[in-house]
Amino acid sequence: MAPYIFAAAAVIAVIGIIIVFKINLDKIKENPDLMEKAQTNFFIGVAISESLPLILIIYAFINIQEEPVPVDELYIPALIVIMMMVFATFFIFLQQKVDVEEGQKQQVISFSMIALALANSIPIIALVMMFMNIA
Template sequence: MSPYMFTAAAIIAVIGILIVFKVNLDKIKEDPEQVAKAQSNFFIGVAIIEILPLIMIVFALIHAVPLPIEEIYIPAFIIIILMAFAMFFIFLQRKVDVEEDRKQAVNQFSIIAIALANAIPIIALVLMFINIV
């Protein structure tokens, strides 16, 4: 059960962060002067979204039992696909409807979002592989 709890935590975190990213990126694209406010809103949103996944990870870690590696293949594959999707989504949003004077702000915001969107999935992968027999 614990590998799927890690996977669920990663899914909740990534989807929530991508939604908050999209909302704040649209604000930056409309008005590049609002970068600081959009980043603040993004960080607050990420902090709120990551509460449940962190609780799920701690719960899964407490109730973890050693598993054979064969039971970790599918959850690990799902998390890796999720990480690739997050990066693809962020890079795609970075290229769509961005004027030349706003590219710098959008690129910086996208790099921050990639790091935050992949943090929980990386933690989930590492903790899953720690529980291998």
């Protein structure tokens, strides 16, 4: 049960961060002078969207069973988490290339790299926690 809670935490975190990223990246593309305000809003949105996944990770960690989990029970949750990481990476790089003027390119790239690191943080934690309890 705990591996699926980790996977759910990763899904919720990635989807929330992607939504906040898209909203703030559109603001940066419209007006590059609002970069600082968009980044502030982005970090606040990430903190809010990561609150539930962090609670889920703590809950799953508390409820990890005494006996180790067989590896075959981790295939599906680990695949879900890895697919979310791939989706986040693909989505962020795609948004970085679409409708970006030459003068905005550096700001969009730096914002995208920050978003990529934050979007993959909870899935990495989920993978590590899943594989800590392998038989």
